Amino acid sequence: MTTAALQTTAALKPLRPSDFGHWQAHHLLRRAGFGGSPEQVRLLVEWGLDRSVDHLVNYADVPVEPIRADDFRGDIMRAPSPEERLAFRQAQQAQDEVTLERLQRLRQEREQQDRRQVRAMQQWWLKRMIETPRPLEEKMTLFYHGHFATGYRTIENSYHMFLQNQTFRKHAVGNFADLCFQIIRDPAMLAYLDNNESHRQQPNENLARELMELFTLGEGNGYTESDIKEGARALTGYSFDGNEFLFRKDFHDEGQKTIFGRRGMYNGDDFVKMILGRTYCSEFMSLKLYRFFVNDLPEGPGSEARTVILDLAQLMRQKKYDMAPVLGSLFRSAHFYAEANMAGQIKSPVQLVVEAVRSLKTPIIDLNILVDALDLMGQSIFFPPSVKGWDGGRSWINTSTLFVRQNLLTHLLTGRLPSGITGSSIRSSYDAMHLLSHLSKDDSGEYVLEDAVDFLLKSCLGPKPLEARRAALLEFARANGGRVNNELVIGLLCLITAMPEYQLC
Amino acid sequence: MCQEHAYTRRVFLQKGLTMVSAATTVPYFIQASAYGLTNPFDTMLTSSIAGKPQERILVVVQLGGGNDGLNTVIPFGDDNYYRARPNIGIAAGSVLRLKDADGLGLHPNLAGLKELHDNGLLSTVQGVGYPNPTRSHFTSMDIWHTADPRQPSGNGWIGRYFDNTCNGTPEPNAAISIGREAPKAMIGQINKPVSFETADLFRWIGKDLHETMDKPYEAINRGGDEIEGVKDGTQLEFLTRTALNAQIASDQIRSAVRIRPLVEYPRNPLGQQLQMVAAMIRAELPTRVYYVSMGGFDTHAGQVGAHANLMNQLGSAILAFTKDLKAQGNDGRVLTMTFSEFGRRVKQNASQGTDHGTAAPMFLVGPMVRPGVLGNHPSLTDLDQGDLKFGVDFRSVYAAVLESWLKTDSRPVLKGAFKPALVFNRSV
Numbered sequence: 061m062t063t064a065a066l067q068t069t070a071a072l073k074p075l076r077p078s079d080f081g082h083w084q085a086h087h088l089l090r091r092a093g094f095g096g097s098p099e100q101v102r103l104l105v106e107w108g109l110d111r112s113v114d115h116l117v118n119y120a121d122v123p124v125e126p127i128r129a130d131d132f133r134g135d136i137m138r139a140p141s142p143e144e145r146l147a148f149r150q151a152q153q154a155q156d157e158v159t160l161e162r163l164q165r166l167r168q169e170r171e172q173q174d175r176r177q178v179r180a181m182q183q184w185w186l187k188r189m190i191e192t193p194r195p196l197e198e199k200m201t202l203f204y205h206g207h208f209a210t211g212y213r214t215i216e217n218s219y220h221m222f223l224q225n226q227t228f229r230k231h232a233v234g235n236f237a238d239l240c241f242q243i244i245r246d247p248a249m250l251a252y253l254d255n256n257e258s259h260r261q262q263p264n265e266n267l268a269r270e271l272m273e274l275f276t277l278g279e280g281n282g283y284t285e286s287d288i289k290e291g292a293r294a295l296t297g298y299s300f301d302g303n304e305f306l307f308r309k310d311f312h313d314e315g316q317k318t319i320f321g322r323r324g325m326y327n328g329d330d331f332v333k334m335i336l337g338r339t340y341c342s343e344f345m346s347l348k349l350y351r352f353f354v355n356d357l358p359e360g361p362g363s364e365a366r367t368v369i370l371d372l373a374q375l376m377r378q379k380k381y382d383m384a385p386v387l388g389s390l391f392r393s394a395h396f397y398a399e400a401n402m403a404g405q406i407k408s409p410v411q412l413v414v415e416a417v418r419s420l421k422t423p424i425i426d427l428n429i430l431v432d433a434l435d436l437m438g439q440s441i442f443f444p445p446s447v448k449g450w451d452g453g454r455s456w457i458n459t460s461t462l463f464v465r466q467n468l469l470t471h472l473l474t475g476r477l478p479s480g481i482t483g484s485s486i487r488s489s490y491d492a493m494h495l496l497s498h499l500s501k502d503d504s505g506e507y508v509l510e511d512a513v514d515f516l517l518k519s520c521l522g523p524k525p526l527e528a529r530r531a532a533l534l535e536f537a538r539a540n541g542g543r544v545n546n547e548l549v550i551g552l553l554c555l556i557t558a559m560p561e562y563q564l565c
Numbered sequence: 566m567c568q569e570h571a572y573t574r575r576v577f578l579q580k581g582l583t584m585v586s587a588a589t590t591v592p593y594f595i596q597a598s599a600y601g602l603t604n605p606f607d608t609m610l611t612s613s614i615a616g617k618p619q620e621r622i623l624v625v626v627q628l629g630g631g632n633d634g635l636n637t638v639i640p641f642g643d644d645n646y647y648r649a650r651p652n653i654g655i656a657a658g659s660v661l662r663l664k665d666a667d668g669l670g671l672h673p674n675l676a677g678l679k680e681l682h683d684n685g686l687l688s689t690v691q692g693v694g695y696p697n698p699t700r701s702h703f704t705s706m707d708i709w710h711t712a713d714p715r716q717p718s719g720n721g722w723i724g725r726y727f728d729n730t731c732n733g734t735p736e737p738n739a740a741i742s743i744g745r746e747a748p749k750a751m752i753g754q755i756n757k758p759v760s761f762e763t764a765d766l767f768r769w770i771g772k773d774l775h776e777t778m779d780k781p782y783e784a785i786n787r788g789g790d791e792i793e794g795v796k797d798g799t800q801l802e803f804l805t806r807t808a809l810n811a812q813i814a815s816d817q818i819r820s821a822v823r824i825r826p827l828v829e830y831p832r833n834p835l836g837q838q839l840q841m842v843a844a845m846i847r848a849e850l851p852t853r854v855y856y857v858s859m860g861g862f863d864t865h866a867g868q869v870g871a872h873a874n875l876m877n878q879l880g881s882a883i884l885a886f887t888k889d890l891k892a893q894g895n896d897g898r899v900l901t902m903t904f905s906e907f908g909r910r911v912k913q914n915a916s917q918g919t920d921h922g923t924a925a926p927m928f929l930v931g932p933m934v935r936p937g938v939l940g941n942h943p944s945l946t947d948l949d950q951g952d953l954k955f956g957v958d959f960r961s962v963y964a965a966v967l968e969s970w971l972k973t974d975s976r977p978v979l980k981g982a983f984k985p986a987l988v989f990n991r992s993v
Contacts, residue, residue, distance in 0.1 A: 451754070463761075478770045
C-alpha cells in the first residue's frame with residue numbers, strides 16, 4: 061500500500077476492502093481504463109482494492125511498448141528552406157507559371173502525405189489504447205486530448221499533434237501544473253490558438269482566454285476581460301520554430317501587467333502560476349475529472365457528488381496538482397462504487413470500441429474500419445470538433461449514431477460490414493467460448509444455457525440486467541436449439557451489444 | 566418538429582398574440598414567432614393540397630472543393646473573361662443565355678437550371694462571399710458551416726437554429742444529412758443530425774446474420790422507456806427512448822425510399838441523394854432540414870470536361886427534384902439552396918484549370934424565391950489578389966432563409982445582425 065492510499069476525507073471515505081468484489085473490479089477496470097476480460101476482473105478481485113488501484117494508477121513499473129520520436133516523420137510540414145523561399149520569389153518575379161505550379165504541387169503533395177500520416181496516427185493510438193498494459197495512461201491521455209482540445213484540421217501538422225499526444229501521455233498521472241507550463245510551449249496548441257504570431261503590439265487573446273475559460277478556471281470563475289487582455293500580453297512571444305518551442309523575445313511584451321489585481325512584469329509562466337494558485341482551478345479540474353471518471357450528470361450543490369468534487373479539489377491543492385494520489389483516492393472511494401455511479405455513464409465512441417475489443421477479445425479485422433467508425437460516431441481522435449473538446453454524455457447518441465454503434469459491435473463479433481462500406485469482409489475467426497471458460501459444465505459436458513446467458517448479460521451490462529432481456533435471449537437461444545456453442549454465443553453477444561443499456565459503462 | 570415553434574398558421578395565431586408584448590424578454594424561439602406576427606407579408610406560402618403538412622423544409626446542396634463560379638454563371642459579355650481564360654472559357658455561342666440578365670448565362674450543361682430560371686423558380690445570387698476570405702478548403706468550408714469567419718470552430722448554423730428554436734430539447738430526425746459524415750453545419754450544442762449514406766445503412770446489420778435475430782432485436786429495441794426497471798430521468802431511459810426512435814425512423818426512411826418516385830431521376834450521386842430526400846418529404850417525415858453534397862469541384866487541372874460533368878449532374882438532379890416535389894404537391898414548402906466553400910481564381914492556371922478563389926454564386930430554388938439573377942456580377946478587373954471581390958455576404962443569404970423562410974430570429978443563429986438578402990417573394 062502506498063501513502064496515497066491513506067489520503068481520505070469524509071466524502072472520499074474508502075470502500076471497505078471486503079466490499080471490493082467482482083462488480084467493483086469490473087467497474088474500476090472500465091472507468092480507470094477501458095474494461096477487461098473476465099480473467100482480468102478475477103485477477104483484480106484476488107488482488108483486492110488497494111493493490112488493484114495501485115497497479116492501475118502507479119504504473120511506472122509496468123512495461124509498455126516504447127514510443128520513439130521518430131515513430132512518425134517530423135519533417136513533412138516543415139517550413140520552406142531559405143533556398144526554396146528564394147526560388148519561389150524568383151519564379152514569382154519572373155511570372156514563371158510553370159515553376160510556381162511545380163512548387164505549389166510539391167506543397168500539396170506534402171499536405172497529402174501529412175494527412176496520410178495523421179490517419180496512421182489515429183490507427184496507432186487506437187491500437188495502443190486497445191493493447192496497452194497501462195490503461196489509465198491512455199485514458200488520461202484521452203482525457204487531456206478532450207480537455208486541451210487541439211484539432212488537426214486547423215493546424216494541419218500531424219507531427220505537432222503527435223508531440224502533443226506524447227506530452228499528454230508523459231503527464232498523464234503526473235503533475236497538472238507541469239502540464240500547464242508545457243501546454244503554453246506546445247507547438248500544436250500555440251498554432252491552434254494563434255499564439256505563435258502574437259505580438260506585443262497586437263496581442264492575440266485566444267490562448268489567454270481559453271487557458272482560463274476551458275483549461276483551468278472555468279467560464280466566468282474569478283477572472284475578468286481585463287485579466288484576459290493582460291494575460292495575452294504576458295503570453296506574447298510564446299511561439300515555436302519547426303517542432304520546438306521558441307520564445308520570441310522581440311515579440312514579448314516586457315511591460316507591467318495587472319493580473320488578478322496584482323502588478324508585475326509577468327510572462328506566460330507567471331500567468332500560469334497565478335492561475336494555478338486560484339482555488340477555482342482545482343475545483344474546475346476536479347469537476348472535469350469527476351464527470352469523466354464518475355458521472356457526467358453530477359447532482360447539484362449539497363449533494364454527495366459536490367462534496368466529493370470539493371474534497372478532490374482540496375486534495376489536489378494539498379498534493380500541488382500531483383494527479384496520481386488524487387486519482388488513487390477517487391478510485392478507492394466508496395462513492396466511486398456507489399450504485400448510482402455504476403453503469404450510468406454513456407460510453408464515448410473510443411470507450412465503446414476499445415472496451416469491446418479489450419473485454420470480449422474480439423479480433424481486429426481492420427483498424428481503418430474502427431477509425432472510420434469513431435468518426436461516424438462523433439469522436440474522431442486528433443480531430444475534436446472545437447477547442448471545447450467533445451461534449452460527451454447524451455450528445456454522443458442519436459438515432460444514426462446508435463445504429464453505427466450497434467453495427468460496429470456486430471462487425472467486431474462477426475466480421476460483417478454494412479453493405480456499401482468498403483473494407484475487408486473476412487469471416488470471423490472469433491472464439492467467444494473463452495468468455496465462458498470458468499463456468500461449470502453439466503454431466504454431459506455442456507454449458508448450461510441459463511448460466512451462459514446470465515453470465516454474458518452480466519459481464520456486458522453489470523449485475524442487474526433487465527428481466528425482459530434475459531427472456532428474449534433465452535427464447536432466441538432455444539429457437540436455435542439451445543446448445544451453447546460458439547455460434548450461439550456470438551449470436552447472443554450480437555443481441556446484447558445491440559441493447560440500449562450496452563451503451564452504458 | 567418542435568412544438569414550441571410557431572410553424573403553422575394555426576399554432577402561430579394561438580400563441581403569437583400573447584407573445585408580442587413580452588418580445589424583449591422572452592427566449593428567442595418565442596421572440597421569433599412574435600416577430601413573425603408583425604410581418605405584414607406573412608401569408609405562410611405552403612401546399613395548397615388538403616391534408617399535406619404545412620411545415621417548411623430547407624434542402625442544402627453542398628458543392629465541395631470550390632465550384633468555379635465564373636464557369637457556372639458566365640459573364641460572356643465581358644471580354645476580360647475570355648482574356649483571363651483563353652483555354653477554359655466557355656464560348657459565348659454555347660452559353661445558355663438568361664432573359665433579363667445582360668451578358669450573363671449558364672454553363673451549357675446547366676439546362677436543368679435554365680429551365681427553372683425560365684419558369685421563375687430559380688434565384689441566382691451573384692458574388693457571394695465574406696470578408697478576408699481564406700483559400701483553405703477546410704477553413705473556408707468551416708466558415709460557411711459555422712457562419713463565423715472569426716471562430717469557425719464552433720457549432721454549425723443549422724445546428725444553432727435547432728438549438729434556438731427547440732428550447733433545449735433535441736428533436737429526433739429534425740435534421741437529416743445524406744452522406745458518411747454529419748456536416749458541421751448541422752451540428753448544434755444540443756441537436757445533432759441523423760446521417761446515413763444510404764437508407765440500407767440506417768438499420769442493424771445483425772438481422773442479416775440469421776432469421777432468428779429479428780424477433781429478439783425488435784423486442785429489445787422497441788420497448789422504449791416502458792420496459793420494466795427503466796427509471797425516469799436516467800441515461801437508460803434516454804437510451805431506450807432513442808433506440809425506439811431509431812427503429813421508427815429506420816422503418817419510415819427505408820419504406821419511404823422504396824417507393825418509386827413520381828419522376829425519373831438522373832443516375833448520378835446527387836440525383837440519387839435528392840431522390841431519397843424527395844421520398845422522405847413525400848413520406849411526411851418530421852424532418853425540417855435535409856443536407857446533401859457532391860464533391861469533385863477542386864478543378865486545378867484539365868477542368869473543362871470534369872466541370873462540365875459536374876454541371877450536368879447539378880442541373881439535371883435539381884430539375885428532377887423540383888419536378889418531383891411539384892408532382893407531390895410539396896413544392897411550395899421546400900426551398901433548395903446550393904453553396905460552395907469558395908469560387909476559383911479569375912485567371913486560369915498553366916494546367917488548364919483554376920486555383921482556389923473567393924466569391925461565387927449561390928442558387929436558391931422553389932416557387933418562393935425571388936426569381937432571376939440577383940445582385941451585380943463581381944468585376945473581373947477590380948480584383949483582390951487575383952480574386953473576385955464579394956458583393957453579398959453569405960450570412961445575409963442565411964439571414965433571409967432564417968427570417969423569411971424558417972421564420973426565426975437570425976441574430977442568435979448568426980451571432981449578429983445581418984440584413985436579409987432580398988431573395989424571396991414578397992409574399993413569403
